[in-house]
Amino acid sequence: MQRLSFNETNGDGNYATHAFFRYFGKLPPAVVRFMINEGARDGHQGAVVDLMCGCGTALVESMILGRPSIGVDVNPIATLVSRVKTNLIDEHTLNDCLDLILDRYESISDEDIHSYLPRFRNQDYWFNHDVQIDLSRIKGTVAQIEEEHCRDFFTVAFLSIIRRVSNGSTRIGRLFHEDKKPISVKRLFVDKSNGMIKKMQELRSLKTTTKVKVLCEDARKTSIAKNSAVFVIVHPPYFALYKYSSDVLRLELEWLGANRKEISTHEVKDGFKTTNLGVYPRYIEDLGAVLAEAQRILKPECQVCLVVNNSTFREQRLPVVQDVCTYVNNHVNGLRMVNCFERGLRFQQASYHKSAREDKITSEDYLVYFQKTLETPRVHH
Numbered sequence: 001m002q003r004l005s006f007n008e009t010n011g012d013g014n015y016a017t018h019a020f021f022r023y024f025g026k027l028p029p030a031v032v033r034f035m036i037n038e039g040a041r042d043g044h045q046g047a048v049v050d051l052m053c054g055c056g057t058a059l060v061e062s063m064i065l066g067r068p069s070i071g072v073d074v075n076p077i078a079t080l081v082s083r084v085k086t087n088l089i090d091e092h093t094l095n096d097c098l099d100l101i102l103d104r105y106e107s108i109s110d111e112d113i114h115s116y117l118p119r120f121r122n123q124d125y126w127f128n129h130d131v132q133i134d135l136s137r138i139k140g141t142v143a144q145i146e147e148e149h150c151r152d153f154f155t156v157a158f159l160s161i162i163r164r165v166s167n168g169s170t171r172i173g174r175l176f177h178e179d180k181k182p183i184s185v186k187r188l189f190v191d192k193s194n195g196m197i198k199k200m201q202e203l204r205s206l207k208t209t210t211k212v213k214v215l216c217e218d219a220r221k222t223s224i225a226k227n228s229a230v231f232v233i234v235h236p237p238y239f240a241l242y243k244y245s246s247d248v249l250r251l252e253l254e255w256l257g258a259n260r261k262e263i264s265t266h267e268v269k270d271g272f273k274t275t276n277l278g279v280y281p282r283y284i285e286d287l288g289a290v291l292a293e294a295q296r297i298l299k300p301e302c303q304v305c306l307v308v309n310n311s312t313f314r315e316q317r318l319p320v321v322q323d324v325c326t327y328v329n330n331h332v333n334g335l336r337m338v339n340c341f342e343r344g345l346r347f348q349q350a351s352y353h354k355s356a357r358e359d360k361i362t363s364e365d366y367l368v369y370f371q372k373t374l375e376t377p378r379v380h381h
Contacts, residue, residue: 003342006030016203017085021160023055024173032061039303040231049229051219056082068211074266079216084156086212094197097150104141116140120254134185157193159252173248218266220289224297232294232304239311243272288327298372309365339369
């Protein structure tokens with residue numbers, strides 16, 4: 001097994017629109033670029049598909065590489081961010097919209113402020129009163145932007161500051177309460193918006209014209225046409241690590257007004273906060289179902305890359321890579337494993353791989369490549 005080392009720092013990956021939204025657990029652009037170049041062979045016409053696209057890193061990299069792409073995710077924040085990061089908007093248009101937002105900020109009525117204020121459990125625990133009012137002002141003024149693409153752009157800017165102005169932890173994906181110094185919500189929003197506008201023009205300067213499509217769908221059953229993809233990426237939450245709807249993106253989803261319970265029903269079984277190892281087989285089955293969907297949409301002889309980690313559960317090491325490969329071999333006809341890379345983790349990338357035991361930290365994860373065979377596929381249930 002070949003071990004991969006990527007020297008790219010977090011700062012190195014902040015080019016183009018990659019840093020629009022801090023999406024905990026995302027793959028660095030350099031890793032995604034390697035995956036696409038390794039798996040999307042020349043000579044095949046079709047899209048690069050990311051079945052759990054998160055914040056759209058693979059879609060942006062596909063644009064830069066000149067490849068059409070499709071992103072799928074069940075989380076509306078993921079699909080919103082992915083659309084915004086890949087939708088090229090003129091700098092003057094965005095600056096005009098930002099000026100309009102600031103003009104309306106002070107004049108928005110108290111009635112409108114309270115109409116845009118969400119209501120959710122422990123709201124005052126996570127947000128100070130003044131912060132809630134300022135966020136509602138911004139949300140209300142952004143909602144009044146008529147042009148949908150611009151409205152989405154500044155909605156992402158708004159959502160990107162939620163964790164920072166909250167009483168929630170900002171250094172790790174898991175959500176914990178912590179005391180913070182007061183911060184200007186309006187100034188943070190303006191600075192974030194200006195930074196995004198600048199980075200959008202960086203992507204525009206590449207003059208890419210490749211098509212990008214984003215779907216809010218379950219990765220186990222999508223509307224993507226059969227035999228249409230030249231390469232598929234599957235990067236699921238690692239077992240017992242994150243649950244985006246109830247923890248990692250909880251505050252942002254509440255301010256967006258999304259139905260977290262409904263989103264949760266379409267997420268893979270992640271084992272988040274579980275004390276019962278009996279849910280682990282369901283995790284493997286769900287990953288198998290996603291890979292079966294990848295097999296369906298892939299062109300013959302094209303590949304899917306699963307990025308996964310051998311998780312720990314208390315003191316037990318779970319052989320996730322081996323168990324997924326065994327499941328695919330026994331239940332998903334038409335896929336065969338052709339390669340596996342071990343990726344060494346660096347800096348902050350290692351911090352989110354902690355298990356329940358503080359002394360157990362994995363220093364690697366795996367890029368497992370499967371290839372679609374010419375056999376007639378069938379999925380065993």
